[in-house]
Amino acid sequence: MFRRRRREQPEQVVEQEPAAPTRESGPWDADEPHPETDRIDLGGLRLPHNPDFDVRLASVGDQHVGVVVIYEESSLQLQALAAPRSSGLWDEVKTKIRAQAKDLAEREGPFGSELSGEVKSDGNPRPARYIGIDGPRWFLLAVISGQGANDETVSEAFIDFVKDVVVVRGDEPMAREEPIPLRRPNEQTGETTDEGPGFSPFKRGPEISEIR
Template sequence: MRNVFRRRRREQPDQLAEREAAAPTRDSGPWDADEPHPEADRIDLGGLRLPHNPDFDVRLASVGDQHVGVVVLYDESSLQLQALAAPRSSGLWDEVKTKILAQADHLHQQDGPFGTELSGEMRVDGDSRPARYVGIDGPRWFLLAVISGKAAVDDATAEPYIDFIKDVVVVRGDEPMAREEAIPLRRPNEQSSAETPEGPGFNPFKRGPEISEIR
Protein backbone atom coordinates (compact mmCIF):
# COMPACT_ATOMS: atom_id res chain seq x y z
CA MET A 1 0.00 0.00 0.00
CA ARG A 2 1.23 3.45 -0.77
CA ASN A 3 1.53 6.03 1.95
CA VAL A 4 -1.03 8.79 1.43
CA PHE A 5 0.94 11.35 3.43
CA ARG A 6 3.89 13.44 2.38
CA ARG A 7 6.94 15.00 4.01
CA ARG A 8 7.08 17.16 7.12
CA ARG A 9 7.54 20.90 7.15
CA ARG A 10 10.95 22.54 6.83
CA GLU A 11 12.44 23.71 10.11
CA GLN A 12 14.00 27.12 10.52
CA PRO A 13 17.78 27.34 9.90
CA ASP A 14 18.55 28.06 13.56
CA GLN A 15 16.54 25.00 14.63
CA LEU A 16 18.41 22.80 12.16
CA ALA A 17 21.78 24.15 13.25
CA GLU A 18 20.98 23.54 16.91
CA ARG A 19 19.91 19.96 16.27
CA GLU A 20 22.91 19.18 14.06
CA ALA A 21 25.22 20.47 16.79
CA ALA A 22 23.74 18.09 19.39
CA ALA A 23 23.99 14.36 18.70
CA PRO A 24 21.19 12.07 19.95
CA THR A 25 21.88 10.69 23.41
CA ARG A 26 19.95 7.46 22.73
CA ASP A 27 20.16 4.81 20.02
CA SER A 28 16.48 5.12 19.06
CA GLY A 29 13.19 6.77 19.93
CA PRO A 30 10.36 7.46 20.12
CA TRP A 31 11.83 10.93 20.31
CA ASP A 32 10.68 14.06 22.06
CA ALA A 33 10.63 17.01 19.66
CA ASP A 34 12.82 19.02 22.02
CA GLU A 35 15.60 16.44 22.33
CA PRO A 36 18.32 15.86 19.72
CA HIS A 37 17.12 13.25 17.23
CA PRO A 38 18.13 12.15 13.72
CA GLU A 39 16.93 14.21 10.80
CA ALA A 40 14.74 12.06 8.56
CA ASP A 41 11.89 12.21 6.07
CA ARG A 42 8.88 12.41 8.39
CA ILE A 43 5.17 13.13 8.01
CA ASP A 44 4.18 16.16 10.10
CA LEU A 45 0.81 15.62 11.79
CA GLY A 46 1.27 18.29 14.43
CA GLY A 47 1.48 16.29 17.65
CA LEU A 48 3.22 13.38 15.89
CA ARG A 49 5.90 13.27 13.21
CA LEU A 50 5.94 9.86 11.59
CA PRO A 51 8.72 8.22 9.56
CA HIS A 52 7.95 8.07 5.87
CA ASN A 53 7.60 4.47 4.66
CA PRO A 54 6.10 4.13 1.16
CA ASP A 55 4.91 0.58 1.94
CA PHE A 56 2.67 1.74 4.80
CA ASP A 57 -0.90 2.97 4.44
CA VAL A 58 -1.15 5.72 7.10
CA ARG A 59 -4.55 7.03 8.18
CA LEU A 60 -5.80 9.50 10.75
CA ALA A 61 -8.32 8.16 13.26
CA SER A 62 -10.94 10.78 14.06
CA VAL A 63 -13.81 11.23 16.50
CA GLY A 64 -16.10 13.93 15.20
CA ASP A 65 -13.90 16.81 14.08
CA GLN A 66 -10.98 15.82 16.31
CA HIS A 67 -8.06 13.70 15.09
CA VAL A 68 -7.22 11.42 18.02
CA GLY A 69 -4.75 8.88 16.65
CA VAL A 70 -3.10 7.19 13.70
CA VAL A 71 -3.64 3.80 12.10
CA VAL A 72 -0.89 2.22 9.99
CA LEU A 73 -1.69 -0.76 7.72
CA TYR A 74 0.86 -3.17 6.27
CA ASP A 75 1.25 -6.91 5.56
CA GLU A 76 -2.02 -8.22 7.05
CA SER A 77 -1.37 -6.21 10.23
CA SER A 78 -2.08 -2.82 11.74
CA LEU A 79 -0.51 -0.38 14.16
CA GLN A 80 -2.56 2.09 16.18
CA LEU A 81 -0.76 5.07 17.71
CA GLN A 82 -2.09 7.59 20.20
CA ALA A 83 -0.12 10.27 22.05
CA LEU A 84 -1.49 11.49 25.38
CA ALA A 85 -0.49 14.25 27.76
CA ALA A 86 1.15 12.93 30.93
CA PRO A 87 2.17 14.43 34.29
CA ARG A 88 5.61 15.99 34.51
CA SER A 89 6.50 13.93 37.59
CA SER A 90 5.50 10.42 36.46
CA GLY A 91 4.60 8.29 33.47
CA LEU A 92 1.27 6.69 32.56
CA TRP A 93 2.17 3.23 31.27
CA ASP A 94 1.93 1.41 34.61
CA GLU A 95 -1.50 2.96 35.19
CA VAL A 96 -2.77 2.36 31.66
CA LYS A 97 -1.41 -1.19 31.68
CA THR A 98 -3.33 -1.96 34.88
CA LYS A 99 -6.56 -0.60 33.36
CA ILE A 100 -6.12 -2.71 30.21
CA LEU A 101 -5.43 -5.87 32.22
CA ALA A 102 -8.49 -5.25 34.39
CA GLN A 103 -10.68 -5.20 31.28
CA ALA A 104 -8.99 -8.02 29.37
CA ASP A 105 -8.06 -11.19 31.23
CA HIS A 106 -6.83 -12.79 27.99
CA LEU A 107 -3.66 -10.66 27.96
CA HIS A 108 -0.33 -11.36 29.65
CA GLN A 109 2.79 -9.32 30.34
CA GLN A 110 6.04 -9.89 28.46
CA ASP A 111 9.32 -8.12 27.81
CA GLY A 112 9.63 -6.23 24.54
CA PRO A 113 11.95 -3.72 22.84
CA PHE A 114 10.40 -0.84 24.83
CA GLY A 115 10.12 -2.64 28.16
CA THR A 116 7.10 -4.47 29.56
CA GLU A 117 4.25 -4.90 27.09
CA LEU A 118 0.96 -6.78 26.96
CA SER A 119 0.30 -9.60 24.53
CA GLY A 120 -2.67 -11.80 23.75
CA GLU A 121 -5.99 -11.47 21.96
CA MET A 122 -7.93 -8.33 21.07
CA ARG A 123 -11.65 -9.07 21.17
CA VAL A 124 -13.96 -6.78 19.23
CA ASP A 125 -17.64 -7.52 18.52
CA GLY A 126 -17.19 -11.20 19.26
CA ASP A 127 -14.13 -11.62 17.05
CA SER A 128 -10.56 -12.08 18.30
CA ARG A 129 -7.29 -10.94 16.78
CA PRO A 130 -3.69 -11.25 18.05
CA ALA A 131 -2.52 -8.00 19.66
CA ARG A 132 0.43 -6.39 21.42
CA TYR A 133 0.02 -3.30 23.61
CA VAL A 134 3.18 -1.19 23.89
CA GLY A 135 3.45 1.87 26.12
CA ILE A 136 6.26 4.42 26.08
CA ASP A 137 6.55 7.17 28.70
CA GLY A 138 8.16 10.42 27.55
CA PRO A 139 8.62 13.90 29.06
CA ARG A 140 5.02 15.02 29.72
CA TRP A 141 3.66 12.61 27.11
CA PHE A 142 2.70 8.96 26.77
CA LEU A 143 2.65 7.02 23.50
CA LEU A 144 0.39 3.97 23.24
CA ALA A 145 1.05 1.61 20.33
CA VAL A 146 -1.21 -1.36 19.59
CA ILE A 147 0.06 -3.87 17.04
CA SER A 148 -2.57 -6.34 15.83
CA GLY A 149 -2.76 -9.13 13.29
CA LYS A 150 0.16 -11.17 11.97
CA ALA A 151 2.76 -8.70 13.32
CA ALA A 152 1.54 -9.34 16.88
CA VAL A 153 2.81 -12.93 16.79
CA ASP A 154 5.50 -12.94 14.10
CA ASP A 155 8.76 -11.12 14.88
CA ALA A 156 9.80 -10.75 11.24
CA THR A 157 6.49 -9.11 10.33
CA ALA A 158 6.62 -6.93 13.45
CA GLU A 159 10.12 -5.58 12.71
CA PRO A 160 9.03 -2.81 10.29
CA TYR A 161 6.43 -1.68 12.82
CA ILE A 162 8.95 -1.66 15.67
CA ASP A 163 11.38 0.36 13.52
CA PHE A 164 8.52 2.74 12.70
CA ILE A 165 7.74 3.31 16.40
CA LYS A 166 11.44 3.87 17.17
CA ASP A 167 11.57 6.81 14.76
CA VAL A 168 8.35 8.56 15.81
CA VAL A 169 8.74 12.13 17.12
CA VAL A 170 6.20 13.35 19.71
CA VAL A 171 5.48 17.09 19.78
CA ARG A 172 3.94 17.76 23.20
CA GLY A 173 4.00 21.56 23.04
CA ASP A 174 3.98 23.95 26.00
CA GLU A 175 0.25 24.51 26.39
CA PRO A 176 -1.49 23.13 29.52
CA MET A 177 -3.28 19.84 28.93
CA ALA A 178 -5.34 17.56 31.12
CA ARG A 179 -3.96 14.19 32.19
CA GLU A 180 -4.47 11.58 29.41
CA GLU A 181 -5.79 14.24 27.01
CA ALA A 182 -5.03 13.34 23.40
CA ILE A 183 -2.23 15.48 21.96
CA PRO A 184 -3.81 17.28 18.97
CA LEU A 185 -3.12 15.97 15.49
CA ARG A 186 -3.82 17.58 12.15
CA ARG A 187 -3.80 16.75 8.48
CA PRO A 188 -0.49 17.67 6.79
CA ASN A 189 -2.19 20.29 4.62
CA GLU A 190 -3.61 22.05 7.69
CA GLN A 191 -0.20 23.50 8.58
CA SER A 192 0.05 27.27 8.58
CA SER A 193 1.03 29.15 5.43
CA ALA A 194 4.30 30.17 7.10
CA GLU A 195 5.40 26.52 7.11
CA THR A 196 6.74 24.79 4.02
CA PRO A 197 7.36 21.07 3.47
CA GLU A 198 10.92 19.82 3.70
CA GLY A 199 12.66 17.95 0.93
CA PRO A 200 14.46 18.38 -2.38
CA GLY A 201 12.47 19.48 -5.37
CA PHE A 202 9.59 20.95 -3.37
CA ASN A 203 7.07 22.62 -5.66
CA PRO A 204 4.86 25.17 -3.83
CA PHE A 205 2.28 24.99 -6.64
CA LYS A 206 1.93 21.21 -6.54
CA ARG A 207 -1.32 19.79 -5.17
CA GLY A 208 -1.07 19.13 -1.42
CA PRO A 209 -1.17 15.70 0.23
CA GLU A 210 -4.39 13.73 0.43
CA ILE A 211 -5.09 11.51 3.40
CA SER A 212 -7.56 8.87 4.50
CA GLU A 213 -9.47 9.05 7.76
CA ILE A 214 -11.06 6.47 10.03
CA ARG A 215 -14.09 7.62 12.02
Protein backbone atom coordinates in the same frame (compact mmCIF):
# COMPACT_ATOMS: atom_id res chain seq x y z
CA MET B 1 48.11 63.39 13.51
CA PHE B 2 45.12 61.21 13.07
CA ARG B 3 45.27 57.55 12.40
CA ARG B 4 42.69 55.96 10.22
CA ARG B 5 40.55 53.58 12.22
CA ARG B 6 40.73 50.06 11.03
CA ARG B 7 37.39 48.95 9.62
CA GLU B 8 35.72 46.54 11.97
CA GLN B 9 35.33 43.10 10.50
CA PRO B 10 31.86 41.60 10.80
CA GLU B 11 31.70 38.73 13.22
CA GLN B 12 31.59 35.40 11.53
CA VAL B 13 28.57 33.34 12.42
CA VAL B 14 29.60 29.82 13.24
CA GLU B 15 26.95 27.34 12.30
CA GLN B 16 26.54 24.77 15.01
CA GLU B 17 25.95 21.22 13.99
CA PRO B 18 22.87 19.59 15.52
CA ALA B 19 23.69 17.76 18.72
CA ALA B 20 24.03 14.02 18.35
CA PRO B 21 21.24 11.87 19.84
CA THR B 22 22.04 10.60 23.32
CA ARG B 23 20.08 7.37 22.70
CA GLU B 24 20.28 4.81 19.94
CA SER B 25 16.58 5.07 19.05
CA GLY B 26 13.29 6.75 19.94
CA PRO B 27 10.45 7.46 20.15
CA TRP B 28 11.97 10.90 20.30
CA ASP B 29 10.84 14.03 22.08
CA ALA B 30 10.80 16.99 19.69
CA ASP B 31 13.05 18.98 22.04
CA GLU B 32 15.79 16.35 22.31
CA PRO B 33 18.47 15.70 19.69
CA HIS B 34 17.18 13.17 17.15
CA PRO B 35 18.04 12.13 13.58
CA GLU B 36 16.73 14.54 10.95
CA THR B 37 15.11 12.09 8.56
CA ASP B 38 12.15 12.25 6.19
CA ARG B 39 9.01 12.31 8.34
CA ILE B 40 5.30 13.02 7.89
CA ASP B 41 4.35 16.04 10.02
CA LEU B 42 0.99 15.49 11.72
CA GLY B 43 1.42 18.19 14.35
CA GLY B 44 1.66 16.26 17.63
CA LEU B 45 3.36 13.33 15.89
CA ARG B 46 6.01 13.20 13.20
CA LEU B 47 6.04 9.78 11.58
CA PRO B 48 8.86 8.18 9.57
CA HIS B 49 8.07 7.91 5.90
CA ASN B 50 7.71 4.34 4.65
CA PRO B 51 6.08 3.88 1.24
CA ASP B 52 4.96 0.35 2.19
CA PHE B 53 2.80 1.66 5.05
CA ASP B 54 -0.71 3.05 4.67
CA VAL B 55 -1.10 5.84 7.25
CA ARG B 56 -4.57 6.94 8.36
CA LEU B 57 -5.76 9.47 10.92
CA ALA B 58 -8.26 8.23 13.50
CA SER B 59 -10.83 10.88 14.40
CA VAL B 60 -13.57 11.40 16.97
CA GLY B 61 -15.88 14.10 15.71
CA ASP B 62 -13.71 16.89 14.34
CA GLN B 63 -10.69 15.96 16.45
CA HIS B 64 -7.85 13.76 15.20
CA VAL B 65 -6.95 11.56 18.18
CA GLY B 66 -4.62 8.91 16.80
CA VAL B 67 -2.98 7.22 13.84
CA VAL B 68 -3.53 3.81 12.26
CA VAL B 69 -0.70 2.34 10.17
CA ILE B 70 -1.62 -0.64 7.98
CA TYR B 71 0.97 -3.10 6.67
CA GLU B 72 0.74 -6.74 5.55
CA GLU B 73 -2.89 -7.13 6.71
CA SER B 74 -1.85 -5.97 10.19
CA SER B 75 -2.24 -2.62 11.90
CA LEU B 76 -0.31 -0.39 14.26
CA GLN B 77 -2.34 2.11 16.27
CA LEU B 78 -0.56 5.10 17.78
CA GLN B 79 -1.94 7.59 20.29
CA ALA B 80 0.03 10.28 22.12
CA LEU B 81 -1.37 11.56 25.42
CA ALA B 82 -0.35 14.34 27.78
CA ALA B 83 1.27 12.98 30.95
CA PRO B 84 2.25 14.46 34.32
CA ARG B 85 5.73 15.89 34.65
CA SER B 86 6.40 13.83 37.78
CA SER B 87 5.45 10.32 36.64
CA GLY B 88 4.57 8.21 33.62
CA LEU B 89 1.22 6.67 32.67
CA TRP B 90 2.11 3.20 31.41
CA ASP B 91 1.64 1.33 34.69
CA GLU B 92 -1.78 2.93 35.12
CA VAL B 93 -2.82 2.33 31.51
CA LYS B 94 -1.70 -1.31 31.71
CA THR B 95 -4.03 -1.87 34.64
CA LYS B 96 -6.97 -0.40 32.68
CA ILE B 97 -6.22 -2.54 29.62
CA ARG B 98 -5.96 -5.77 31.63
CA ALA B 99 -9.28 -5.00 33.33
CA GLN B 100 -10.94 -5.08 29.90
CA ALA B 101 -8.85 -7.85 28.31
CA LYS B 102 -8.05 -10.37 31.03
CA ASP B 103 -6.31 -12.86 28.70
CA LEU B 104 -3.38 -10.57 28.02
CA ALA B 105 -0.02 -11.59 29.49
CA GLU B 106 2.75 -9.23 30.55
CA ARG B 107 6.19 -9.68 29.04
CA GLU B 108 9.38 -7.75 28.32
CA GLY B 109 9.77 -6.13 24.92
CA PRO B 110 12.09 -3.64 23.22
CA PHE B 111 10.57 -0.72 25.18
CA GLY B 112 10.19 -2.54 28.50
CA SER B 113 7.05 -4.13 29.88
CA GLU B 114 4.24 -4.81 27.37
CA LEU B 115 1.02 -6.80 27.10
CA SER B 116 0.26 -9.46 24.49
CA GLY B 117 -2.40 -12.06 23.78
CA GLU B 118 -5.80 -12.13 22.12
CA VAL B 119 -8.62 -9.60 22.28
CA LYS B 120 -12.09 -9.82 20.79
CA SER B 121 -12.77 -7.69 17.73
CA ASP B 122 -16.32 -7.86 16.33
CA GLY B 123 -16.80 -10.99 18.42
CA ASN B 124 -13.75 -12.74 16.95
CA PRO B 125 -10.41 -13.28 18.72
CA ARG B 126 -7.55 -11.25 17.27
CA PRO B 127 -3.87 -11.22 18.29
CA ALA B 128 -2.82 -7.94 19.92
CA ARG B 129 0.28 -6.44 21.45
CA TYR B 130 0.14 -3.33 23.66
CA ILE B 131 3.29 -1.23 24.00
CA GLY B 132 3.55 1.86 26.20
CA ILE B 133 6.35 4.41 26.20
CA ASP B 134 6.61 7.13 28.86
CA GLY B 135 8.25 10.33 27.65
CA PRO B 136 8.77 13.81 29.11
CA ARG B 137 5.19 15.02 29.77
CA TRP B 138 3.81 12.63 27.16
CA PHE B 139 2.82 8.99 26.83
CA LEU B 140 2.78 7.04 23.57
CA LEU B 141 0.57 3.95 23.26
CA ALA B 142 1.31 1.59 20.37
CA VAL B 143 -1.01 -1.34 19.64
CA ILE B 144 -0.03 -3.97 17.06
CA SER B 145 -2.95 -6.14 16.03
CA GLY B 146 -3.49 -8.91 13.53
CA GLN B 147 -0.76 -11.13 12.12
CA GLY B 148 1.90 -8.57 13.03
CA ALA B 149 1.37 -9.18 16.73
CA ASN B 150 2.99 -12.62 16.37
CA ASP B 151 4.83 -12.50 13.04
CA GLU B 152 8.45 -11.55 13.73
CA THR B 153 9.07 -9.86 10.37
CA VAL B 154 5.94 -7.70 10.38
CA SER B 155 6.31 -6.94 14.09
CA GLU B 156 9.92 -5.82 13.62
CA ALA B 157 8.87 -3.44 10.83
CA PHE B 158 6.31 -1.84 13.15
CA ILE B 159 8.83 -1.63 16.03
CA ASP B 160 11.37 0.11 13.78
CA PHE B 161 8.62 2.54 12.78
CA VAL B 162 7.84 3.36 16.43
CA LYS B 163 11.54 3.83 17.19
CA ASP B 164 11.70 6.75 14.76
CA VAL B 165 8.49 8.55 15.79
CA VAL B 166 8.87 12.10 17.12
CA VAL B 167 6.35 13.33 19.72
CA VAL B 168 5.65 17.08 19.76
CA ARG B 169 4.12 17.78 23.18
CA GLY B 170 4.23 21.59 23.04
CA ASP B 171 4.28 23.97 26.00
CA GLU B 172 0.56 24.60 26.43
CA PRO B 173 -1.10 23.20 29.55
CA MET B 174 -3.03 19.98 28.95
CA ALA B 175 -5.12 17.72 31.14
CA ARG B 176 -3.81 14.32 32.20
CA GLU B 177 -4.35 11.73 29.42
CA GLU B 178 -5.64 14.38 27.02
CA PRO B 179 -4.82 13.41 23.41
CA ILE B 180 -2.03 15.52 21.93
CA PRO B 181 -3.64 17.29 18.93
CA LEU B 182 -2.94 15.95 15.45
CA ARG B 183 -3.62 17.44 12.05
CA ARG B 184 -3.39 16.47 8.41
CA PRO B 185 -0.06 17.32 6.74
CA ASN B 186 -1.63 20.10 4.65
CA GLU B 187 -3.36 21.76 7.61
CA GLN B 188 -1.24 24.65 8.84
CA THR B 189 -1.47 26.22 12.29
CA GLY B 190 -0.54 29.86 12.73
CA GLU B 191 1.30 31.53 9.86
CA THR B 192 1.39 29.86 6.49
CA THR B 193 4.79 29.40 4.95
CA ASP B 194 5.83 29.06 1.34
CA GLU B 195 7.64 25.75 1.13
CA GLY B 196 8.82 26.49 -2.38
CA PRO B 197 8.46 24.37 -5.53
CA GLY B 198 8.73 20.64 -5.24
CA PHE B 199 7.67 20.42 -1.60
CA SER B 200 5.70 17.31 -0.65
CA PRO B 201 5.20 15.80 2.81
CA PHE B 202 5.31 12.38 1.14
CA LYS B 203 7.83 10.90 -1.26
CA ARG B 204 5.20 8.73 -2.94
CA GLY B 205 2.49 11.36 -2.62
CA PRO B 206 -0.33 9.38 -0.93
CA GLU B 207 -3.34 10.97 0.71
CA ILE B 208 -3.84 10.36 4.44
CA SER B 209 -7.35 9.07 4.90
CA GLU B 210 -9.42 9.25 8.08
CA ILE B 211 -11.00 6.61 10.31
CA ARG B 212 -13.95 7.71 12.42
